[in-house]
Amino acid sequence: MIWYSLYNRFKRINRVKERTRRELENQITELQKHNEILKSLLAFQDNVERDESEKYANTILNNMGDAVFVKDAGSRLLLVNDAFCDLFNLPRTKIIGKTLAENVPPAERESFLRIDKQVLLDGIDNINEESLTLGEGQKKIISTRKSRFVDEDGNKFLVGVIRDITERIKTEEDLRQSAIQLKELNATKDKLFSIIAHDLRSPFNNIMVLSQILKAQLSKSEDPDTQVPIDLIHSTAKNTLVLLENLLDWAKSQSGQINFKNEKINISNVVNEILELSRSIAKTKDISIQVHIQEDVEINSDKKILKTIIRNLMSNAIKYSRPGDKITISAVEEKDLVKIVISDSGVGMDDDTLENLFSITGNTPLPGTLNEKGSGFGLVLCREFIEKLGGKIWVESEKEKGSDFIFTIPRN
Known part of the structure; x- marks a missing residue:
């Protein structure tokens, strides 16, 4: 019966919405953990020899599912993991030393650099969902958490974790359209x-x-x-x-x-x-x-x-x-x-x-x-x-x- 199918469909929509909310909460928790790991890695570099430190850092970073990065005070990339390279579809040689803001439309570039500057200035973590335009006009929706790290010499670094949430946003939009149709x-x-x-x-x-x-x-x-x-x-x-x-x-x-x-x-x-x-x-x-x-x-x-x-x-x-x-x-x-x-x-x-x-x-x-x-x-x-x-x-x-x-x- 159509009304019984609608009733079941409505319950399924509510279950998916609840699952999406839990996933978002888990995502925020994971991003916070990733940032703490990155901060620890930066601190770790001050206590061990550089070669061993980089080897240790890369092993941990590359086993993270999300894209992670470290920037200097000028928003230039110092450290990225494999997931970051995969997200941007670029090798490290074309990433390190750059902001990558040069590769995106002006509106996105201004937003990225403005947030970087603000976090480096006041030290308040920033969690943001934003669009990212990659090569050939491919668009993604990303969830980014950026934190500030200050070393013993007073140098400021930007530590960030990026998660691709394009599919999640698409699912939410599909749910919204289904809710309208259900109504x-x-x-x-x-x-x-x-x-x-x-x-x-x-x-x-x-x-x-x-x-x-x-x-x-x-x-x-x-x-x-x-x-x-x-x-x-x-x-x-x-x-x-x-x-x-x-x-x-x-x-x-x-x-x-x-x-x-x-x-x-x-x-x-x-x-x-x-x-x-x-x-x-x-x-x-x-x-x-x-x-x-x-x-x-x-x-x-x-x-x-x-x-x-x-x-x-x-x-x-x-x-x-x-x-x-x-x-x-x-x-x-x-x-x-x-x-x-x-x-x-x-x-x-x-x-x-x-x-x-x-x-x-x-x-x-x-x-x-x-x-x-x-x-x-x-x-x-x-x-x-x-x-x-x-x-x-x-x-x-x-x-x-x-x-x-x-x-x-x-x-x-």
């Missing part, structure tokens, strides 16, 4: 549901009213055969309207648009309201329905949501019950909750079906005993609503021996 698709989806809610509810309600009128008129007829198709038309219209309501409720639940109410509910009254519809449908399959609920069982919850849950579970029980089977509804009061059980003596389920019963992606609804079709939305919606009300739902079933759908609802 547009969500708006389209919301408009679609608005059209469905407005334009389909009314005609289905009209069909139900007209079929009810026709049913009442034909009930006076002496021909009993006319009553059966009218009952089927009426029940089919009601079931289709229920499916539409489920679809809309599920969509609202996914987008957080459902507001839950807290009101005192009599469980027996709610069940009896549902049975007004369910019994007429069960009658077409010669299925009996029995209720074992005390009249004083009450909870504080959302009545509309509770009716939606029971209606869907009843519809499911009727769908998978055979002609002549029995359905039982019972409620058991426990300490802080009420447990409601809807039992049928129908076809039951195997373990594979039970495992994916409440999954919108894994649930493949089987046809009913009279080949009734279904979308699988009903049970998915039940689980989501029950969990939002603070309860739980589970199923106990055995192939060819019926099913018990059990859910709990907190008293408050």
Whole structure:
């Protein structure tokens, strides 16, 4: 479903954004470590012979994944590692002694030299993301950290670490564009549901009213055969309207648009309201329905949501019950909750079906005993609503021996 795909896509975007943020934090930490190593290398040169010092320094520098450099007070490069040469695609002979600012456009040159000068002047570290234009106009985005090092003679050096973040920036831009597209698709989806809610509810309600009128008129007829198709038309219209309501409720639940109410509910009254519809449908399959609920069982919850849950579970029980089977509804009061059980003596389920019963992606609804079709939305919606009300739902079933759908609802 498009809205479910969008929902998953939105979660993936959020996960990538979080990963990008963590990567940036790790990058800053690594750059700080690299700079400290470089400072240590400069200090190390004062304490050992030059040849050994350079060998030691180059070994460490060339094992760093990021480009590193040391500049003098005039921003001329004194020391670079292999990654720096690879970044600029230049040999050391064309790097050492130069600023490399000569090789970039004026705007970039001014920015590089200005930052170098400022760090050398005040000694405050600078972390910056900037563009870098290489040979043949190739552009990269780099993250640079520059620090000042002062030796015993008072000479100032600029120590820097560069990381190529071009791919990361491209990924962030792709995410931004995806977020814009997701927003547009969500708006389209919301408009679609608005059209469905407005334009389909009314005609289905009209069909139900007209079929009810026709049913009442034909009930006076002496021909009993006319009553059966009218009952089927009426029940089919009601079931289709229920499916539409489920679809809309599920969509609202996914987008957080459902507001839950807290009101005192009599469980027996709610069940009896549902049975007004369910019994007429069960009658077409010669299925009996029995209720074992005390009249004083009450909870504080959302009545509309509770009716939606029971209606869907009843519809499911009727769908998978055979002609002549029995359905039982019972409620058991426990300490802080009420447990409601809807039992049928129908076809039951195997373990594979039970495992994916409440999954919108894994649930493949089987046809009913009279080949009734279904979308699988009903049970998915039940689980989501029950969990939002603070309860739980589970199923106990055995192939060819019926099913018990059990859910709990907190008293408050």
